[in-house]
Amino acid sequence: MAKLTSRSEDYSKWYNELVVKADLAENSGVRGCMVIKPYGYAIWEKMRDEMDKKFKETGHVNAYFPLFVPKSLFEAEEKNAEGFAKECAVVTHYRLKTDPDNPSKLIVDPDAKLEEELIVRPTSEAIIWNTYKNWIQSYRDLPILINQWANVVRWEMRTRLFLRTAEFLWQEGHTAHATKDEAVEEAEKMNKVYADFAENFMAMPVIQGLKTPSERFAGADETYCIEALMQDGKALQAGTSHFLGQNFAKAFDVKFTNKEGKIEHAWATSWGTSTRLMGALIMTHSDDFGLVLPPTLAPIQVVIVPIFKGEEQLEQISEVALDIQAKLRAKGISVKFDNDTQNKPGWKFAEYELKGVPVRIAMGPRDLENKSVEIARRDNLTKEVCSIEGLDSYIEELLKTIQQDLYNKASEFRKDNMTKVDTYEEFKKVLEEKGGFIYAHWDGTAEEEEQIKDETKATIRCIPLDDDIEEGISLISGKPSKRRVLFAKAY
Amino acid sequence: MAKLTSRSEDYSKWYNELVVKADLAENSGVRGCMVIKPYGYAIWEKMRDEMDKKFKETGHVNAYFPLFVPKSLFEAEEKNAEGFAKECAVVTHYRLKTDPDNPSKLIVDPDAKLEEELIVRPTSEAIIWNTYKNWIQSYRDLPILINQWANVVRWEMRTRLFLRTAEFLWQEGHTAHATKDEAVEEAEKMNKVYADFAENFMAMPVIQGLKTPSERFAGADETYCIEALMQDGKALQAGTSHFLGQNFAKAFDVKFTNKEGKIEHAWATSWGTSTRLMGALIMTHSDDFGLVLPPTLAPIQVVIVPIFKGEEQLEQISEVALDIQAKLRAKGISVKFDNDTQNKPGWKFAEYELKGVPVRIAMGPRDLENKSVEIARRDNLTKEVCSIEGLDSYIEELLKTIQQDLYNKASEFRKDNMTKVDTYEEFKKVLEEKGGFIYAHWDGTAEEEEQIKDETKATIRCIPLDDDIEEGISLISGKPSKRRVLFAKAY
Numbered sequence: 001m002a003k004l005t006s007r008s009e010d011y012s013k014w015y016n017e018l019v020v021k022a023d024l025a026e027n028s029g030v031r032g033c034m035v036i037k038p039y040g041y042a043i044w045e046k047m048r049d050e051m052d053k054k055f056k057e058t059g060h061v062n063a064y065f066p067l068f069v070p071k072s073l074f075e076a077e078e079k080n081a082e083g084f085a086k087e088c089a090v091v092t093h094y095r096l097k098t099d100p101d102n103p104s105k106l107i108v109d110p111d112a113k114l115e116e117e118l119i120v121r122p123t124s125e126a127i128i129w130n131t132y133k134n135w136i137q138s139y140r141d142l143p144i145l146i147n148q149w150a151n152v153v154r155w156e157m158r159t160r161l162f163l164r165t166a167e168f169l170w171q172e173g174h175t176a177h178a179t180k181d182e183a184v185e186e187a188e189k190m191n192k193v194y195a196d197f198a199e200n201f202m203a204m205p206v207i208q209g210l211k212t213p214s215e216r217f218a219g220a221d222e223t224y225c226i227e228a229l230m231q232d233g234k235a236l237q238a239g240t241s242h243f244l245g246q247n248f249a250k251a252f253d254v255k256f257t258n259k260e261g262k263i264e265h266a267w268a269t270s271w272g273t274s275t276r277l278m279g280a281l282i283m284t285h286s287d288d289f290g291l292v293l294p295p296t297l298a299p300i301q302v303v304i305v306p307i308f309k310g311e312e313q314l315e316q317i318s319e320v321a322l323d324i325q326a327k328l329r330a331k332g333i334s335v336k337f338d339n340d341t342q343n344k345p346g347w348k349f350a351e352y353e354l355k356g357v358p359v360r361i362a363m364g365p366r367d368l369e370n371k372s373v374e375i376a377r378r379d380n381l382t383k384e385v386c387s388i389e390g391l392d393s394y395i396e397e398l399l400k401t402i403q404q405d406l407y408n409k410a411s412e413f414r415k416d417n418m419t420k421v422d423t424y425e426e427f428k429k430v431l432e433e434k435g436g437f438i439y440a441h442w443d444g445t446a447e448e449e450e451q452i453k454d455e456t457k458a459t460i461r462c463i464p465l466d467d468d469i470e471e472g473i474s475l476i477s478g479k480p481s482k483r484r485v486l487f488a489k490a491y
Numbered sequence: 492m493a494k495l496t497s498r499s500e501d502y503s504k505w506y507n508e509l510v511v512k513a514d515l516a517e518n519s520g521v522r523g524c525m526v527i528k529p530y531g532y533a534i535w536e537k538m539r540d541e542m543d544k545k546f547k548e549t550g551h552v553n554a555y556f557p558l559f560v561p562k563s564l565f566e567a568e569e570k571n572a573e574g575f576a577k578e579c580a581v582v583t584h585y586r587l588k589t590d591p592d593n594p595s596k597l598i599v600d601p602d603a604k605l606e607e608e609l610i611v612r613p614t615s616e617a618i619i620w621n622t623y624k625n626w627i628q629s630y631r632d633l634p635i636l637i638n639q640w641a642n643v644v645r646w647e648m649r650t651r652l653f654l655r656t657a658e659f660l661w662q663e664g665h666t667a668h669a670t671k672d673e674a675v676e677e678a679e680k681m682n683k684v685y686a687d688f689a690e691n692f693m694a695m696p697v698i699q700g701l702k703t704p705s706e707r708f709a710g711a712d713e714t715y716c717i718e719a720l721m722q723d724g725k726a727l728q729a730g731t732s733h734f735l736g737q738n739f740a741k742a743f744d745v746k747f748t749n750k751e752g753k754i755e756h757a758w759a760t761s762w763g764t765s766t767r768l769m770g771a772l773i774m775t776h777s778d779d780f781g782l783v784l785p786p787t788l789a790p791i792q793v794v795i796v797p798i799f800k801g802e803e804q805l806e807q808i809s810e811v812a813l814d815i816q817a818k819l820r821a822k823g824i825s826v827k828f829d830n831d832t833q834n835k836p837g838w839k840f841a842e843y844e845l846k847g848v849p850v851r852i853a854m855g856p857r858d859l860e861n862k863s864v865e866i867a868r869r870d871n872l873t874k875e876v877c878s879i880e881g882l883d884s885y886i887e888e889l890l891k892t893i894q895q896d897l898y899n900k901a902s903e904f905r906k907d908n909m910t911k912v913d914t915y916e917e918f919k920k921v922l923e924e925k926g927g928f929i930y931a932h933w934d935g936t937a938e939e940e941e942q943i944k945d946e947t948k949a950t951i952r953c954i955p956l957d958d959d960i961e962e963g964i965s966l967i968s969g970k971p972s973k974r975r976v977l978f979a980k981a982y
Contacts, residue, residue, distance in 0.1 A: 026622075026625075028556065028557045028618065028622060029557075029561060029564055029618065029621050029622070030557045030559045030561055030609065030618070033557035033558070034557070035554070035555070035557065035622050036554055036555040037554055038552035038553065038554045038637060041552070041554045041555055042553070045553065061529035061532070061533065062532050062533070062536065063526070063527055063528055063529045063532045064526070064527040064535075064660060066519045066520075066521045066524035066525070066526070066658055067524070067611075067642055067644065067658050068521045068524060068580075068658070069521070070520060070521055071587070071597060073520060074587075074597070075595075075596060075597045078595070081597060085586070085588065085589075085597055086586055086588075087585070087586065088585070088586065088587060089559075089582045089585055089609070090582060090583065090584040090585070090586075090587065090599055091581060091582050091583075091611065092581065092582075092599065093580075093581040093583065094578070094579070094580055094581070094646040095576070095577055095578065095581075095646065096562070096565075096576040096577075096579060096581065096610070097576065097577075098576075104566075104569070105566060106562060106565070106566045106572060106576055108581055108583065117599055118521065118580070119587070120558075120582065120611070127519065127520065127521070130520050131517075131519060131520070131526050134517075150642075151558055151641075151642065155585040155586065167557055167558050167559070169555060
């Protein structure tokens, strides 16, 4: 197996190679669309299941809405339409026919043109609010707390596996409320759910904040987000939650009678995370040897590799290994005993390192004699010899330790790559030399934001929601600023 | 709540009303596409989770492939292309722009025409086998045992909620094997998995069989299927499993080196079930009062309805009800305590009957005095008074009984509507007067099959795989037949 390009050599290449070599995903025969391979999909399933649980615990239910949005609905909410019109796949026909000039080929049947074009959903506010119109008459019908797991399509010109693909998998929550306060509370709550998921399940620290007006979702009054820091010093937006005001209710005429008997438009939120999280996961924890997975997300948490010569030794080791496997499984730990006889232990070690299996147990004849095994941690590449007795409990604890250590390591990295700057010169210098999150003062105008973006490629990732308030003067205009905002170059 | 149309009055209308009134699904603003509402989706989730478990237990893993199939790939396997070309949604453009004549409208941007049209997948053999080409070099790469949960689009002209929709949700297994025998075995195995799921989870008896050549999946060498009988005497194909031979391997040039060092094409299967199963579920068990759900599939298995006057009574009842709820939940039973004070008990009774909640517990002040409750079964509409003591164990058993009784009832119905006939006259008479499954002799030709279909609208649902072999002479041609085949009108 050829070694990965190292991160220091070419970070971008390292990422692309890793995604493919660790069997997570690959490019497909369709421009910009990826194939999510079984190993990658198994990780995504774990993300999905955990988020789904959190959504249900917070009172949400799942539903499914059409893949297609008729053009007339698509254009109903003006800002939303404008935001997505430039990158949407359009269905215009509903039939192919045999090419009269070449009977082995098919052509689009010109007689099967749709009366109205259908847009493949880039996001589902339009189709969903067109449906909610029929579901909402009275305040008693509210709130509606629905989530959808689906595929969406955005015709991006430059794509990268997981990070930016023409088609991706995601969840999109779409809620309707009787009051503005309730909708704002929902948007905030779901952003916190995302933060909790990112930190406690993905072991990925995030900054919670608000987007600036120019970075908001098309059609939103306010966009909350979680921003993570990747190992190359670039930011990655890992989830967003939007307070949509009454924009979609007005566009789709969704009115209800409130408690006071007055008719008003409903209030909306939407919130989403996607397979982009796979990219975030990879770039937060992995190293030059391959994937590093937090135990919560590892399809295989523990691998047992026997070191043996000949069948007899393998049999002796197998007996003990299968017993260990059974005990670990009884604790809900996923274990693979790799008794394949084709590949050498060294090959297996490299393979499971590449795949990010958190704990490797190696055992040979001498280990058996000593009633011990060798345990290797994937996260910090340390090894130790452990007694077989009580191994299951030891590993159960070890997995928790690894999960916490990964979070701590990522937090340390972020701390080391978070800089407060007070001048534009310093800003550019830090950005150039170090990257990372830069906390700086901004005057609140789109002009200053735009100028900084044009000149440095750094954007305001968010206006953090934490309590770290500190007044100052803005980077370029020198106008007063009430708090620092978070800048970074971003994926 | 207006009553449902009865089945005897208008079966088709009953079905359509039930789907909507029980909050399972509704038509959307997109022609032929449905919205699966939360209650319906919750049932589908249970089907999905159970099938997913069964697929994983039989060694399969999930993955995800692109939504789009480039036209050149779509047409590669000729029969498959021919089968789906007439009903596929075609993406031709990737951008909209502002209408110069009307700036509030969008039009398809003629400058954003795709070089090659993309077909929205009606099924994924083409895109998947184009991918497998790169995954399969040696017999060591085989078998590949992959399943995908996805949405697909077939531009059906006449649609009905769940039964036939332009977009539907499904799973599609796509496997590759080194030998023909292994692929045939896989196709047979998965058909059995479907049968097991249908019978033991959906409480829906099915006939397992083989499709005739004219009813096969486009591109298959053999199609296995499970056929269920609906209450109106029509058949419903509930799942299919295809042995694809080397057709797709040849079309996509998927070759491997076998154990003997020879190069050959891989062998394939594919198998699928869809949200159509929701229609099968409804039409197998439900009645004129609404949905009837087997406990395995009920989002709410038990509802507790308090009968009370005034707050004090409600409080007294609540105390006991919440205790019962806790005990049932501890047994893994999903329970809703409906303490809503707006709706009367009678309204609630009707509502939960409509929604198919398997067990209803009603309790009023007198029940409390007697330390008993009233239990109503949704399936057979019987009621009984039960002691509160030991109620959790009693209900746990009752749910199992209901599950079994539903299966038995459906089996009885099928037995009563399964007729062996020996002449074409008799065939037509039974079909007209009674419908149901008709076992008759067929000469094995497409001509006879076609004639029967044209004249009676009945099709050969399958050549059963059971041991009930009985020779005879065919209905029309009078030629010898080795066994009866299964005829029916079908959904």
